[in-house]
Amino acid sequence: xxxxxxxxxxxxxxxxxxxxxxxxxxxxxxxxxxxxxxxxxxxxxxxxxxxxxxxxxxxxxxxxxxxxxxxxxxxxxxxxxxxxxxxxxxxxxxxxxxxxxxxxxxxxxxxxxxxxxxxxxxxxxxxxxxxxxxxxxxxxxxxxxxxxxxxxxxxxxxxxxxxxxxxxxxxxxxxxxxxxxxxxxxxxxxxxxxxxxxxxx
Amino acid sequence: xxxxxxxxxxxxxxxxxxxxxxxxxxxxxxxxxxxxxxxxxxxxxxxxxxxxxxxxxxxxxxxxxxxxxxxxxxxxxxxxxxxxxxxxxxxxxxxxxxxxxxxxxxxxxxxxxxxxxxxxxxxxxxxxxxxxxxxxxxxxxxxxxxxxxxxxxxxxxxxxxxxxxxxxxxxxxxxxxxxxxxxxxxxxxxxxxxxxxxxxxxxxxxxxxxxxxxxxxxxxxxxxxxxxxxxxxxxxxxxxxxxxxxxxxxxxxxxxxxxxxxxxxxxxxxxxxxxxxxxxxxxxxxxxxxxxxxxxxxxxxxxxxxxxxxxxxxxxxxxxxxxxxxxxxxxxxxxxxxxxxxxxxxxxxxxxxxxxxxxxxxxxxxxxxxxxxxxxxxxxxxxxxxxxxxxxxxxxxxxxxxxxxxxxxxxxxxxxxxxxxxxxxxxxxxxxxxxxxxxxxxxxxxxxxxxxxxxxxxxxxxxxxxxx
Numbered sequence: 070x071x072x073x074x075x076x077x078x079x080x081x082x083x084x085x086x087x088x089x090x091x092x093x094x095x096x097x098x099x100x101x102x103x104x105x106x107x108x109x110x111x112x113x114x115x116x117x118x119x120x121x122x123x124x125x126x127x128x129x130x131x132x133x134x135x136x137x138x139x140x141x142x143x144x145x146x147x148x149x150x151x152x153x154x155x156x157x158x159x160x161x162x163x164x165x166x167x168x169x170x171x172x173x174x175x176x177x178x179x180x181x182x183x184x185x186x187x188x189x190x191x192x193x194x195x196x197x198x199x200x201x202x203x204x205x206x207x208x209x210x211x212x213x214x215x216x217x218x219x220x221x222x223x224x225x226x227x228x229x230x231x232x233x234x235x236x237x238x239x240x241x242x243x244x245x246x247x248x249x250x251x252x253x254x255x256x257x258x259x260x261x262x263x264x265x266x267x268x269x270x
Numbered sequence: 271x272x273x274x275x276x277x278x279x280x281x282x283x284x285x286x287x288x289x290x291x292x293x294x295x296x297x298x299x300x301x302x303x304x305x306x307x308x309x310x311x312x313x314x315x316x317x318x319x320x321x322x323x324x325x326x327x328x329x330x331x332x333x334x335x336x337x338x339x340x341x342x343x344x345x346x347x348x349x350x351x352x353x354x355x356x357x358x359x360x361x362x363x364x365x366x367x368x369x370x371x372x373x374x375x376x377x378x379x380x381x382x383x384x385x386x387x388x389x390x391x392x393x394x395x396x397x398x399x400x401x402x403x404x405x406x407x408x409x410x411x412x413x414x415x416x417x418x419x420x421x422x423x424x425x426x427x428x429x430x431x432x433x434x435x436x437x438x439x440x441x442x443x444x445x446x447x448x449x450x451x452x453x454x455x456x457x458x459x460x461x462x463x464x465x466x467x468x469x470x471x472x473x474x475x476x477x478x479x480x481x482x483x484x485x486x487x488x489x490x491x492x493x494x495x496x497x498x499x500x501x502x503x504x505x506x507x508x509x510x511x512x513x514x515x516x517x518x519x520x521x522x523x524x525x526x527x528x529x530x531x532x533x534x535x536x537x538x539x540x541x542x543x544x545x546x547x548x549x550x551x552x553x554x555x556x557x558x559x560x561x562x563x564x565x566x567x568x569x570x571x572x573x574x575x576x577x578x579x580x581x582x583x584x585x586x587x588x589x590x591x592x593x594x595x596x597x598x599x600x601x602x603x604x605x606x607x608x609x610x611x612x613x614x615x616x617x618x619x620x621x622x623x624x625x626x627x628x629x630x631x632x633x634x635x636x637x638x639x640x641x642x643x644x645x646x647x648x649x650x651x652x653x654x655x656x657x658x659x660x661x662x663x664x665x666x667x668x669x670x671x672x673x674x675x676x677x678x679x680x681x682x683x684x685x686x687x688x689x690x691x692x693x694x695x696x697x698x699x700x701x702x703x704x705x706x707x708x709x710x711x712x713x714x715x716x717x718x719x720x721x722x723x724x725x726x727x728x729x730x731x732x733x734x735x736x737x738x
Contacts (some may be wrong), residue, residue: 084586084589085586085589085590085593086585086586086587086589086590087466087467087566087568087590089566089702089704091683091702091704091705091706091707092704092705092706095706095710096683096684096685096707097685099306099307099334099685100306100335100349100351100352100354100355100685101351102309102310102313102354102355102358103310104310104419114705114706114710119710143586143590144467144585144586145466145467145470145500148466148467148500149402149702149704150401150402150683150702151307151400151401151402151416151417151418152306152307152418153307153310153400153418153419153420156418171467171470172470173467173470173500174470174471174500174501174502175402175415175416175417175418175497178417178418178421179418179420179421182418182420182421183420232291232293232434233291234289234291234293234432245420245424245432246318246320246423246424246427246428248432249295249424249427249428249430249432250427250428252286252287252295253428255286255287255295256286256295256297256323256428256429256430259286259297260297260429263297267283267394267531267534268527268530269392269522269523269527269528269530269531270299270327270392270395
């Protein structure tokens with residue numbers, strides 16, 4: 070996995086609440102057996118008409134947001150289906166951090182597995198960041214994972230919480246499976262005990 | 271010993287390792303796999319030269335993509351991309367030696383219906399699947415939740431998940447339900463109260479007399495939609511109803527092991543004074559047949575209600591409702607029972623079990639669907655289908671004008687050819703009314719199977735109690 074470096078980039082505002090993973094990547098694009106190449110289909114039904122033409126007023130189609138690396142979104146981002154295609158599509162488009170007041174649980178976890186940082190902040194902070202994002206490409210937001218801060222183009226800074234283990238993995242680009250396999254002897258002994266206690270499993 | 275919730279007890283029994291910051295390695299007893307969210311995980315194993323650690327605990331079944339029409343065993347009858355995904359599952363199941371139910375097997379069906387039906391899902395287990403509706407299995411008092419594909423790979427390789435414990439939430443439904451009110455109405459009402467993010471960070475235990483009185487099918491409907499309330503998982507403590515359902519299933523314990531299992535299962539309940547971080551209580555009698563009007567499962571109201579206005583809401587929901595009403599083609603103040611539908615879908619992991627089909631058939635018996643109505647029943651598994659045929663339900667559906675399909679996820683997420691066309695409006699027993707969920711610009715109203723049957727007859731959303 071890529072390491073999450075300090076990020077200075079364009080933030081795109083998407084102030085809709087309850088953006089679900091069906092919106093992020095509709096089902097017809099789940100019929101892939103790869104992880105890559107989904108960026109072009111990100112937010113497909115909001116981004117293109119049925120003829121495949123771009124819908125001009127969708128935020129990521131606007132010239133100033135085409136290179137966005139940060140998304141500022143409404144409450145409960147990523148709800149619904151567990152499809153990891155959602156973070157794959159965001160990542161492939163170039164989004165490396167998403168900021169909201171809340172995220173759905175499975176999507177939140179899936180982000181960390183793909184080098185994307187989901188940042189939870191209070192409503193007021195998200196409102197300020199949303200306004201900053203609306204300024205377009207001249208305004209660069211800074212996301213510093215090490216320091217756990219987001220800073221607007223005006224220099225206003227907000228601290229955020231992040232799980233220490235998830236932070237460590239993201240900063241160092243660590244592979245979960247490799248880490249867990251280091252504990253294989255614990256898994257072995259758990260299995261041995263469990264097979265005595267609950268042999269029917 | 272301090273009192274524990276049901277969730278605490280199952281969690282504690284599965285911790286392999288705990289770090290000082292509370293990050294745990296949690297052992298997984300059952301891993302269910304389907305064709306859409308697994309190919310990249312198996313490919314990851316292959317690239318790293320890893321094996322499936324516990325193939326005997328891993329069960330695969332194709333369900334999302336498969337057509338539900340005759341002749342589907344011939345791969346030629348699938349679109350190329352669907353065929354590739356199903357073929358990949360086929361290959362991966364064989365190569366890694368995991369249990370597999372292909373479409374040619376009568377036991378094939380929606381993964382969350384097959385698991386319980388075959389006795390793979392048992393009380394006190396941890397169950398995961400690369401599908402958010404894994405919450406279904408919580409009906410057995412199993413800790414069950416959806417995971418992403420990276421986690422699928424993690425479970426395949428290690429039979430564990432890296433997890434932090436969620437908080438405990440209790441949702442109690444007191445007393446009895448009114449006639450015509452079902453498990454689906456209960457869960458829609460709960461989500462309407464908590465909102466789709468109300469359960470975020472929690473595992474919900476559903477309890478109370480109205481929950482106790484439900485069959486296993488009804489309990490599965492409730493837990494299935496725990497995810498629609500944002501919860502990591504839903505749980506219902508196992509009891510005689512659970513044990514009765516499990517007993518004799520192909521993979522349920524037998525003989526002395528059954529007795530040993532039963533002894534442990536009977537300890538799986540929340541202690542009297544166990545702490546819950548959040549509690550919601552709803553009177554069973556206050557629940558009416560419920561339908562959704564918007565594009566989020568929290569947009570649910572009694573069938574007797576009116577379509578709300580954006581101004582009835584606050585914050586970001588105002589704009590969201592404006593967008594929803596536009597998408598749904600509805601006007602504030604319109605009676606929900608005046609909304610005309612042209613499509614009815616009965617099926618899915620929420621409502622594709624035998625009891626659901628019985629409830630719908632009871633309403634449809636001797637009646638016909640409205641002229642021009644496209645109505646479809648997609649049983650949740652081949653075995654549900656066979657049983658419904660044996661009980662004469664299939665004939666009732668067919669005589670009423672329903673299409674009688676083969677098992678799969680079908681129009682719940684419309685990955686196969688079963689889709690809504692633009693502006694078609696569907697009364698659906700599925701779980702999500704998101705924009706585009708059942709087809710581009712398709713409009714979904716979530717309802718119970720009995721309410722779906724009523725809508726098929728009248729051509730509009732209808733209070734099923736008027737037909738009972």
